[in-house]
Amino acid sequence: MFNLLISSREDSWKSGSFEMDKSRVINGYTAEEIKQRFKSLSPKVIEEIKSFPCLFVVEHEVIESRVGRITGIRVREASVVIKFELDPIFPPLAPGAIDALRSEIDLGRWELGNTHWAIKDEPIFEILERRGFVTPQQVDASLKLAAPSSPDPAPTPTPAGEFDTRQVFVVHGHDEIAKLEMAEFVRSVGLEPIILHMQASSGRTIIEKIESYSNVGFGVVLYTPCDTGAPAGCLTARYRARQNVVFEHGFLIGKLGRSRVAAMVKGPIETPNDISGVVYIQLDSEERWKDELTKEMRAAGYQV
Structure with a gap:
């Protein structure tokens, strides 16, 4: 933006x-x-x-x-x-x-x-x-x-095997509106969004920043139509999320577990077909997604 x-x-x-x-x-x-x-x-x-x-x-x-x-x-x-x-x-x-x-x-x-x-x-x-x-x-x-003016929030240390339920990790692509709306919703339910903006890395690689901040108890992944792609030889391309979004989605599933990661989908967009058992929530204009996401957070132990 x-x-x-x-x-x-x-x-x-x-x-x-x-x-x-x-x-x-x-x-x-x-x-x-x-x-x-x-x-x-x-x-x-x-x-x-x-x-x-x-x-x-x-x-x-x-x-x-x-x-x-x-x-x-x-x-x-x-x-x-x-x-x-x-x-x-x-x-x-x-x-x-x-x-x-x-x-x-x-x-x-x-x-x-x-x-x-x-x-x-x-x-x-x-x-x-x-x-x-x-x-x-x-x-x-x-x-x-x-x-x-916009520093990264401080990571909250948690004992091994426990999750911090005061913060939510948000993965996003180039859709700033979707990112801002998600951050606004997370704050509205009394939680702190952890968003890795395109900002100075402070000497750390992106994966190190993800590891530092993904000790939270829940992650939200925004699948927005930022890229297009198609199999080799195919003349019809489909909208896709940024590659970093797909990578970080998999990383969070591996670290937190499927039940602690919600994938939010905006519009007609291709989603990974090799992540079985993942529930995708549509970012609809009527904002029904807020109720669905709240249910997922509560199931993960969040008091919202």
Whole structure:
């Protein structure tokens, strides 16, 4: 997930503050699901938005674009004041760089010619790194700089053979909405979600972080349509979860047991066919999944 701010003025990103008409805020060029979650700009929503990186662009890319973060949002009667910081770690993006990413960041046909603020559900750091605009070292250094505002929760030590029932481990792909909704639900029942964000590893590998935090008594795995794939020679691809999601699902089953891991499925998506006895819960719009997940947690000894 990332913010995209586009302005008609070349000096817009020099002062650290930008005012935009409300009609242009998280409206056009933003998917309906994302719009519905963030349009209110409530205090909780603002904190979520501030956790996303941001691209700062001038219409038609007449000058270089920059990467940074939104640091504050003040809502007025007819406008929104956005406080921001440009990230000194990332180099400026040359004119044409944003247009070159059009399909990867879901950029609308006329979007570069319109002053507005959109939120996109795409992994912008991964995209910039893959296209060679930034390096892995720059991404890690930037995430370390931002880490103090959203540190990993501390692992809760538990005796051998016992489980901590105050935390829930959440495995996710690129679907930020699903991740945020799951974290919100876990907190609403009085528990702490353990989510391995794409953040600085602090000298540990991903598997070491998983081992450190998976001493919890329950895991939730979000199967969201982030990738596509098909058998060799097949012309029809199906939506699949990220490979890290499938791997971490298997890891949690091996460590916690099948009864302590719930797989949540969003939309028509291919699921592993070699994990027998696993129950998949559909992430439905009516939110019946909350009752089903609560039952699974209670069966695992959680007081919810």
